[in-house]
Amino acid sequence: QSALTQPASVSGSPGQSITISCTGTSSDVGVYNYVSWYQQHPGKAPKLMIYEVSNRPSGVSNRFSGSKSGNTASLTISGLQPEDEADYYCSSYTSSTTHVFGGGTKLTVL
């Protein structure tokens, strides 16, 4: 199984919005809504930010939103804050009854 494709890095200034893409195939992102997103700060465990493409767990800021079109899912962070600087990973269920992650995107808040 190949990893989902994410940009290596994105950046934005405080208050701006950014979008991170996550491209898969018709065997994972394109066919299932089991896409989730994780935030990871250095030396910490990942934290669930979005599940089932666009749902936020309790306690996650509504500045985080998710969407999907075809084989590509996206995470949008609006009103960027310094504490949003972290690595972000997407994940999808696959038709092989496995899970696959993206390679990760480093978000820099300028």
Added chain:
Amino acid sequence: QVQLQESGPGLVKPSETLSLTCTVSGGSISSGGYYWSWIRQHPGKGLEWIGYIYYSGSTYYNPSLRSRLTISLDTSENQFSLKLSSVTAADTAVYYCARVATILTGWDYWGQGTLVTVSS
């Protein structure tokens, strides 16, 4: 509040078996509704799904690791375990245990992670 904690050796010799245990507190792994998972992260790299187990004992493995992998449960201790045989330096990683609901609503609880280094 569910908590997960990994434990096991931090150093394993090449060709030997890597063994880790995840102790769950604040919830029972026997209650159903969740897959108990292992995920790893190579140094400076992304996340890799290793596999998971259901309370019934059903397991689902990453095909790339299946031939070397065993995930098991110890319901009496509320723990689940990972065994990865014939390790090489490529298995050096931070290993996380985590929980995901069977309706696949994302891994919502994670352990802190434990670094396992494969080296002689």
